[in-house]
Every structure is written in C-alpha cells, then in structure tokens.
Amino acid sequence: MALKGWKELPIGGVIDEPGKSREFKTGNWRVLRPVVNLDKCTHCMLCWLYCPDMAIEITVNEKGKPQMLGFNYDYCKGCGLCADVCPVHVIDMKPETEFLKD
Amino acid sequence: MLTNIDLKKAQAVTGAEAVANAMRQIEPHVVAAYPITPQTPIVEYFAKFVADGVVRTEMIPVESEHSAMSAVVGAASAGARAMTATSANGLALMHEIVYIAASLRLPIVMPVVNRALSGPINIHCDHSDAMAERDSGWIQLYAESNQEAYDLTILAVKLAENENVRLPVMVNLDGFIISHGVEPVEFLPDEKVKEFIGELKPVYPLLDTEHPVTYGPLDLYDYYFEHKRQQIEAMRYARKVFPKVAEEFYAISGRKYDFVEPYRMEDAEYVMVALGSTNSTIKYVVDWMREEGHKVGLLKIWMFRPFPKEQVQQYLNGRKAVVVLDRSTSFGAEAPLYEAVKSALYEASARPQMGSYVYGLGGRDILPEHIRQAFEDAIEGNLLADEQRYLGLRE
Secondary structure, eight states, rough: OOOOTTTOOOOOOBOTTGGGGSSSSSGGGGGGEEOOTTTTOOOOOHHHHHHHSSSSEEOOOSOOEEEEEEOOTOOOOOOOOOHHHTTTTTTTEGGGGGGGGG | GGGGTTTTEEEEEHHHHHHHHHHHHHHHHHEEOOOTTTTTTHHHHHHHHHHTTSSSOOOEOOSSHHEEEEEHHHHHTTOEEEOOBBHHHHHHHHHHHHHHHHHOOOOOOEEEEOOSSSOOOOOOSSSHHHTTTTTTTTEEOSSSHHHHHHHHHHHHHHHHHTTOOOOOEEEEEETTTEEEEEEEOOOOOHHHHHHHHHOOOOOOOOOTTTTTOOOOOOOTTTTHHHHHHHHHHHHHHHHHHHHHHHHHHHHSOOOOOOOOESOOTOOOOOEEEEEETHHHHHHHHHHHHTTTTTTTEEEESSSSOOHHHHHHHHHHTOOSEEEEESSSTTTTSOOOEEEEEEHHHGEEEOOOEEEEEEGGGGOOOOOHHHHHHHHHHHHHOOTTOOEEEEEOOOO
C-alpha cells in the first residue's frame, strides 16, 4: 500500500472509510513464522480458536468438517499461540530470516 | 477600542457577562464546563441562560476540566458546535485533551480567563496558563477590554469553523481585570450574530451514520508526521482567513480587528509590545509621554498564535527601540512574547534595540510609572537585548 502525502490525507487523522484496517498488513511485524505440517494435522481447530487475530485459514469440507489450510501471513504477527496450543505439535515457529530469499 | 463604542447603546457589564452573552448568541449545541476562579461567572451566567430556556444548548456539568474538554471533543466530533471555558489549573488539567482537540481539527472555541498557574497557588491574572498551551495547536487571541472579549468570542467561531482552518481557538481575557471588571459593552443584535456565524458545517461528523468514520486511531511513524504538517498548514490558513473574518465582523459591528493594533505608531521611535488588558494602561502612558514630546507608540498583539510575524516586522522594522512586556516567563529562556518578537526582527533590515520586561506575575499591579520606566530605559538607550528586567518586583 503506497503511503499518501499530507495533502491527500483526510485532516485530523480521521479514517473516512469503514473497514480500512484490512488494508493495513500487520504481518510485517512478525519475527517468527508459523509453519504447519498438514500431513500430521488433525484439524482440531484449537489454533483457529486461540489465534488472537484471524490468521488461521480454514475451509469446511463436503462432510461439514472444518479443515486447517494454513496461515494468512498478511495479518499473522507470529505470536506463536497456535504452536503452543497445538496438541500434536505440528506447528513450528521459524525465524523470518530463513525466508528472506523468498 | 472604547472609542468605537456607542455609549448610548452600551451596557455596563463585567467581561464574564459579556462573554456569556456572546455564548448565548452563539448558542452552541453543547457546552461542557467545570467552574474555576476567575472563569466561574461565565459558566454561571451561561448556566442560567440554559436553566431559563433562553438557549437550547445541552449543558454538561462535568467533574473536571479534563472531562470538560473531553466532552467538548466528543460533541465536536459528533458534529456539534461545542464550547467550554476555563482558567489556569483548569486549563493545565485539560492539557492532554487541548492538544488532542487541535490534532483532531475540531473548531472548538474556549474563552480562557487568564490566571497564574500554581504553585504557589494564586488566583490572579497572568498569562502563564495560556502560554503553557502556546504550542498545543490552538489559535490564541487576546482581548484588551470587555468589548474585545465579547467581540473576539463571536469572531473566533467563524475563524475556527472556516473549512480551510478547522482549528480550535482560545479567546484570552485577563482574570479579574476583564472578567470581573465592569465596562461599557455594546452588544450586537442576536440575529446579526447568528447570521455572522451561520450554521456549522461539520466535517466528518460521527453522527452521520451513513458515512461511518473513525476518530483518533493509532497514528504511528507512517502518518503522524503528515498530520502534524496539515496542522502547520491550517495555521497558515488561519493567518490568511483572519483578515476576511475581521472584515466581515467590521461590517456588522463597526469594530475593526486585525493581527495587531498600532497605537500612535506613525512616527514612533520607541515602541512597546504587549498582550491583553495592560495595553489600555500603555495607551494611557503613550498619551502622557506624547504630551511631553516623546515619540512613543504601542503595538498591541491581538493574535499570538499563529504569530503575525509579517505585521510585527512591518511595524517594528527601523524603529529605534522595541520594549516587549510579558505577563509570563519561560524559566531558563526568554519570555514568550519577547522571544517571538525578537525572532521576527532577526530578518528585519533595520533592527531596533530590544528590551524584555516581565511584569504582573500572579496579578501584581502594573502601574503607569512602571511602563514609563521601561519607555525611559528605551529612550535613554539603556536596553540590553539579552537582559530580562522586571516591573513592579521587589529586589
């Protein structure tokens, strides 16, 4: 998102459109990145329940069961709660520096 | 300014009553206030107007000045015309929200009845309260008389609400001297005031639920700087818009306001600069010394923020000496008005000699003899730009 200059911004620090926080990608605060091994994931949804943001991406399959898909890295701040609560320990917190080449 | 008052139409009132009547005529949607000496009578008079049904204003008696300014900020954000009034420690308690009101660009008008800040505790006049808010982003006007306090309160509404300004305004009036002193004041007809200020055109009103907005979100290193730059620009606009607003006020009142008021300045070689009610005493001394043939004059400052640098330069460039009177001090630096005037004259082609005189702290009387002494220092060439002197202080 390109940052606006002072002549283009609404005065007083007012946000003049609702829902604009979606455009504010807070994921770049992250130091540790959660990575899930979906082969071993039991789709228990504890990570989805505990995530303080809404950064766990899920879907619901044909049988009506929720499925863990991965993470929304635009908003995941890397707090590590998901890894901490995962009962089967399949979420690893990896330093962002390992992904710098990407 | 008294010369422009039609005494047959004038009423003898205190400055507080004059300001309360300006507020009655403005009829803000919301007034939130907490009483503090010497602002109290403004709020008392206004509360009576509310109780008697003279105005439809929603009056909120809050539990502190911090809450008063907060309530007024809330009301103004909602899209209301909102006012409050305070003094000294009340203003200091508001400080956090005073800065926020300007930052949110809310056109709040607040009469400030100038009183010394504690401590030690003191209820009398000086300008330390307003000077502590000098850099808060509010426009600051200073009244010399009851009439000016009334006029400037009305004028301030139009200045604050200008679409390119959108800044809050403090109307400063000297505690007790103006607020409790009785003088003739010529009131404008109610409908003329209402017509002059017009309807408030809110910008981003919170109550417009069709267009939801957010006030006061977190504003970090990526945007805060830009918002401060906008406030700087708004002050520039205030300087641009003020003469037009003053012109329109002149059309309805016959009383002319400007950034500064020059008094007997045409051929003046020795000029005094001051804020507030002391200007009346200086005018008296100027007349007295003029009778004796001294070329003395006065440059009264009506608008202190934004500071009218151009006008100060224009009037003071080439004078023999300039004496600046401050009713406040800046511990460890030059007094606020002196600093501003001296800084403005750095760019002058013919810099006058300069002298700084601090007077009247905590309500200490300023006498014609004190003012004369400062003028005599200037005439005798006995001024030092780097020396702060004191009028009426015991050694």
